[in-house]
Amino acid sequence: MARPEDPTARERILDAAHPLFYERGIRAVGMAEVVAAAGTGKQALYRHFPGKDELVLAYLERFAELLDASTARTLDGLEGADGLRALIRLVERRVGARGYAGCPFRNYLREMRDPRDRPGRFALRQVRALRRLVERYAAEAGVADPGALAEEVWLIVEGVYAGAPYPERRAMAAAAVGRVDALLI
Amino acid sequence: MARPEDPTARERILDAAHPLFYERGIRAVGMAEVVAAAGTGKQALYRHFPGKDELVLAYLERFAELLDASTARTLDGLEGADGLRALIRLVERRVGARGYAGCPFRNYLREMRDPRDRPGRFALRQVRALRRLVERYAAEAGVADPGALAEEVWLIVEGVYAGAPYPERRAMAAAAVGRVDALLI
């Protein structure tokens, strides 16, 4: 080979695509811009990713790994009401972080109006995995109607994510923590 | 004139555009498709609307008139806690309706990732008008912290709208009614 094969090329591309896709949206960012930001050639990008869908899927998957790991760390060992309390605080912390631009999976689903492509199916799976987590904790919480509790907590979680783009997102997240705590008294 | 001026042409175009834009989204529907559905010519469309943005704005404005009128009818004469209770039930009724595809203003804002164009500003104004209504009712409700009550109700409203695309939207809306009622006991 003329140049040493760069095993980090794929990661470099994803590193470059990540902030572009997250901050400006998938549709607004063209492949040319990703290439320019990655400092690589178009050929290299299309060798690692057959098309834009695959690049978007990889972006979402890497995002999911990060979020899932952080979620697992935060909720480790918790169950029932404690799990729900910790979960809503985790969501609050995320939404309140500087530069937060919404849940990437919900962003993709809304930007594309319920896509059935692979990135869309993956994003939907991520959302529903969080919902199942809420249902599991609700089932362990020892309340009379776990299904109703899960529905109420989920409603609040969705409300926080929906409010993430607005200036009052921190107030909404704080209200969410208060509501979940009140539910679990 | 060769043919009689059709005063309803503008309405016919909007009638045709409405279900297309609402069910499939703004980006996914091209002007050619609107023309075909309206049964008119492209010239006629561009005579009534200088560009797609103006057509979209007119679509949102007409939608807003419909929703605002229905809202005013439903909430007529109510105030304070009664207003909030009636409002969340109105949202529940809307989200539960057959063929409901989400709040058109939130749909536009998400599909376009916070647009600053005229349709985007109008959509944001509609959303914030509903929020101000919640704040007004909360202020009249005679609670210790009206701001916190408004935040909590708003969180629930946003949660219902965010859950509108999911199959469990009716359960979420029902949970929302229960939560607001519980807040106001």
Add this chain to the structure above:
DNA sequence: TCCATGACGGACCGATCGGTCCGAAATATG
């Protein structure tokens, strides 16, 4: 030193979209 390998950057292609223009048809007027 020379050459083979492969990456880089950009030109290029086809499709799509918003928006404009033009020929044809249809109608009102003399």
Add this chain to the structure above:
DNA sequence: CATATTTCGGACCGATCGGTCCGTCATGGA
């Protein structure tokens, strides 16, 4: 019937995007 005017449908234009292709150049081994 003839003509002027207006409308309709579609061809057309320019821009943009995803994706491919190619000329050039850097690099490392024989």
